[in-house]
Amino acid sequence: MRTSIATVCLSGTLDQKLVAAREAGFDGVEIFEPDLVASPLSPEAIRTRAEDLGLSLDLYQPFRDFEGVGPERLEQNLRRAAAKFTLMNRLGIETMLLCSNVATARSGDEHLAAAQLRKLGDVADRFGVRVAYEALAWGRFVDDYETAARIVRLADHQRIGLCLDSFHILSKGHDPEAIETISADKIFFVQMADAPLLSLDVLSWSRHHRLFPGEGAFDLGTFMGHLARTGYDGPISLEVFNDTFRQADPFATAIHARRSLRWLEHETAASLGSGPSSRAAPMSTAMLPLVESPADVSYVELRTGDSDELRLLLMQLGFRPHGRHRSKQVELWSQGAARIVLGAPDSEHPQPTVAGIGLTVKDPAAALLRAEELFSAVVPREESEGEEPLVGVRAPDGSEVFFGADRGSVPTWVDEFGSTAAEHADLIERVDHVNLAQPWQYFDAAVLFFRAVLDLHTEASVEVAAPVGLVRSQVLRSDDGILRIALNLVPSGSGADAILPQHVAFATSDVLSLARAARERGFSPLDIPANYYDDIDARYQLEPALLDELRELNVMYDRDDAGEFLHFYTHSVGTVFLEVVERRDGYAGYGALNAPIRLASQYRHRANQGDLA
Incomplete structure (x- = not known):
């Protein structure tokens, strides 16, 4: 062509x-x-x-x-x-x-x-x-x-x-x-x-x-x-x-x-290749290397900035540390199949931020070849002898996507960290979705990058009202829903006042028990106003006991034709916050109606902390 x-x-x-x-x-x-x-x-x-x-x-x-x-x-x-x-x-x-x-x-x-x-x-x-x-x-x-x-x-x-x-x-x-x-x-x-x-x-x-x-x-x-x-x-x-x-x-x-x-x-x-043709098609075309959907999200990498707040939040949510990598300046925390790699701050990430994701794929070489044919920049990575090979590319906003081979329920690279996490009852099961904030100049490029490189499908975009303007959100997902990436466009001109909609969401089958256990470890969830619970009571006519528990634990609620969605948030640390979600009976959304309330609560939290001065 x-x-x-x-x-x-x-x-x-x-x-x-x-x-x-x-x-x-x-x-x-x-x-x-x-x-x-x-x-x-x-x-x-x-x-x-x-x-x-x-x-x-x-x-x-x-x-x-x-x-x-x-x-x-x-x-x-x-x-x-x-x-x-x-x-x-x-x-x-x-x-x-x-x-x-x-x-x-x-x-x-x-x-x-x-x-x-x-x-x-x-x-x-x-x-x-x-x-x-x-x-x-x-x-x-x-x-x-x-x-x-x-x-x-x-x-x-x-x-x-x-x-x-x-x-x-x-x-x-x-x-x-x-x-x-x-x-x-x-x-x-x-x-x-x-x-x-x-x-x-x-x-x-x-x-x-x-x-x-x-x-x-x-x-x-x-x-x-x-x-x-x-x-x-x-x-x-x-x-x-x-x-x-x-x-x-x-x-x-x-x-x-x-x-x-x-x-x-x-x-x-x-x-x-999928329709009848009565005439030749001399135009030169070639398929990209075909890739299967990722088997799972192997890890999400967060830059920690100069704060220990992210470590504290992970501990309160039930994550356990494995220790530092034997040759790299990163550490691993895990719970169930959800793994968080914490990296030190650098010149590109002076504040805590989502720096990249690791995906388990059937053929890392094919995934990398597809990305290279789509003009993606390869991320250089040094590997010491005996370390699991990972190959990665850079997204338009500078975040990284790495591909690793499927070697069972626990990746072999986990052994490269200093210790095995202590046995623990896991309420968090895996990463549900990753939400990446996109500056105005990268949003459309990011949509194309994740759609083309990872062969994801786009869902209908939505706009969410925030105290600093409208946040446009575009979700891309694999056919089986194992990989879900939400891209949020930061409101133009919002500057330092913007609550960057960037976070990692973890899946659980019992969000209320997890919220209660986290509170017992000292966790303070993002505060949700009483008016919100009055509103969902009028909208959904929830059982009084469930409504009281949601209100007590600051857990939010949504419902669609398929099922129910319960979720809660941490406060923001730099540009990052965490979410825990429970999907019941096939619910496939993300609680879009709750997003304006969450954004307003995060804005108030930052104002109370003096971050908007």
Whole structure:
């Protein structure tokens, strides 16, 4: 698959964008006209710079408001087009994007539009370039790709073809299956973008909320399958308008974008292998190495900062220490199959934080290969003789994911710590989920990373009201629910006042007994206001004895059609807190209705401690 990216996707100068695209492994770029106009480099210098970097210049865009106009306007448009074609010759670009008219068209007559495109094709022929006509979702008369395809067929000119854009097609709910009826030689260019499903006018949706493939809700694998069956084998380019990406580091965004196209290539190969095809699909695609769902969460690593509070909380919840690792500056605490590795603070983690997770997988080498093919950075790790080999990669926010082999109920690496934990009645059974806070510039990249690298599935995102703003949460999980990762977007502009929604949740089958045993060890749970218990009593009509016990132990409650959810929280230590959950009768959620109460309680706790001064 030949890959390309529009310069509008990246921040920085045009030269920085070109370098970032090359370093991320793209084959080519689309030149967005405002980037060219703002550049001090001449078109010839830009062409030379791209050649030196090994990048092709695939598309010049956009040319607007051409067809459906009166004779005088048409002549003006043809002169304007000739000037752009001259510029394209200087750049060495062979294809120009023409958007369907949104402002100046007076007629929706398809034959008139085709005749005018034919004249444009004659001008393009003089310069040896092509025009790719794209139906904008908000076009005045042409707003769908099938109409655009009819106009291109009527124009019947070798220099006039189509640009297919997944956003403009899927955002309007058009069925992409008819793409297979288009001749491949008339598809001049393809642009891909994902997006969340929003109730928003399509222009605002397009300009601010597009995403890279794999981050949104569009079925892009099926879209690409239809495209491949036409025989198209040209560039697959990213055109993503997104306020976040335009502010983020262009080199990180380019790698993130390249990861999305590798994931899309995998989805395309899967789609081609799962449906009938009457025509060959010459587009080069390859599946990613297949990986099975993790057998379990082997451990979660927390950085402790300069405080012993996390150790105290673990002890109060019933965890036992194993001691320090024989060659690394970390220590292990465990209860049941839940293991917490505590690491010393470092320059990247001066405060307590969730630093990484370890997963037990069938084939660590295959898991690592998949991650590397998705352009993930490998985490260097020194191993002394006799130590269990673990391989890991770095997530966009800097946290780490390590893969270890499945060697039974207790990993062999546990023996590398100083002692065996004392026998104890385990009320905590395993890690239920890990909740990672994501700064604004990493949230979408993290969704793609965990979805693609670990082959997780996204659940519907939710927004939760907090004292410092709205917290957006996106859950990804394995098919069997063994691995659940919740990504929370820190409210923009919240600064130090934000309660970072970052924590580890442990599963138990008796949360009330565990809460009582923890209290006997001196544990003080996060305080939940009396108004909350009055509210759930009115909502659920709980048995009075259960309600009294929940209130006494500061345990929260939720219910869905499947079952019940009981859970309680610790207070925050730095940016970390802990949660214990009990899922009854198939409850699959996370107590979303309780999150605003939890966030407000954490905010009050920090204020009482003077942390918000």
